Amino acid sequence: MQHRRAWALTAATLALVGAVGVAVLARASGRTEPTAAAPDPSSSAVRVLVPGRPGESATVTDADAVRPPEQAPYNKADVTYAQMMIVHHVQAIEMADLAPERAANDGVRNIAARISAAQGPEISVLRSWLAGRGQPESDPGHDHSTMPGMQPADKMAALKAATGADFDRMFVAMMTEHHFGAQAMVGTVLKEGSEQILAEMANETAVEQVSEIRRMRDLGVS
Template identity: 60%
Template sequence: MLPGRPGESARVTDSDQVKAPDGSTYNRIDTTFVQMMIVHHGQAIEMADLAAERAGDTRLRALAGRISAAQGPEVVWLKFWLKERGLPESDPSHDHSTMPGMQSPADVTALAGLSGTNFDNKFVTMMSAHHRGAQQMAGDVIRGGNDERLREVANEMAVEQGSEIRRMQQL
C-alpha cells in the first residue's frame, strides 16, 4: 500500500516497484533476507561469544572475536535497512529454525558445555555449517533481490564467511 497525497486514496502496487527513501527499489526477497539474516547473525554472534571463555586455541578465539565484531555492525545496518523502509524487524511467519545453517538450541547448549579441543572441534563444525547457510541465503538475494546495495552487502557477507570457513578449516 502506498499512501496518497492529502485528500487522495492509497493505492496498491507491485512490491517490486516499492521505492525506499533513497529511491532504490526492493522486493520480498530483499525484505525476507534482511529479516532472517538478523536472526541468523544473532546465532553466529552467540556461538562466537562462547569462544572467549571456552576455546582452547587462541587463534580460534581470535577468529571468533572477529566473527562477532563483524556481524554485530551488520545486524545494526540490517535493522536500519528495515526501519528506513518502515518494515518490521521480524516476520512471525518465518520459521527461523529451518533457515540454512541454523543450529538447534540443543546444539548451541551442548557447545556451551564444552571447552578446549572439544569446544574447538564442535565450534568449527557448527560455525562452518552456519556460514555455509548464510552464503546460501546471500545467494538468494544476489540472484533475486532488487536492492542493489543490499546485493552488494550480501555478496560481501558471502565472501567474508567463505574466508572464515577456510580459516577455521586451517585451524
C-alpha cells in the same frame, strides 16, 4: 543536485578519455574525426559529454539534464533476507561469545572475535535498512529454525557445555555449517532480490564468511 552534477562530470570524464583515444588512433591512420561544437560562452549552463549506448555516439547536454541511473526498488526477497540475516547473525555472535572462556585454541578465539566484530555492525545496518523502508525487523510467521545453517537448540546446548579441544571441534564444525547457510541465503537474495544496495551488502557478507571458513579449516581442529 551535487550528486547529479558529480555523476554527470564522471560520465563526461569517461567520454572525454574515450574521445581522446579515438582521435589519436584517427591521426595515426590519416583520418580525421568530427569534433564537438564549441560551447556557447553566453550560456551559464555547464555543458557535459554523455556517453552513448554501445554503438552510439556521445552527446552534449546540460549537466542539470543528466540523471543518474535509477535504482530498482526493494522487493519481498530483499526484506526477507534482511530479517532472516539478523537472526542468523545473532546466533553466530552467541556462538562466538562462548569462545573466550571455553576455547583452547588461540585461532578459534581469534576467529570468534572477528565474527563478533563483523556481524554486530552488520546487524545494525540491516536493522536500519528495514527501518528506513518501514519494514518490521522480523516476520512472526517465519520459522527461523529452518534457515540454512541455523543450529538446533540441542547442539547449542552442547556447545555451551563443552570446553577445551571439544569446544574447538564443535565450534569449527557448527560455525562452518552456519557460514555455509549464510552463503545460501546470499545466493537467494542475489537471484531474487532487486535492490542494489542490499545486494552489495550481501556480497560483502559472503566474501567475509568465505574467508572465515578457510581460516577455520586451516586451524586443523576438526
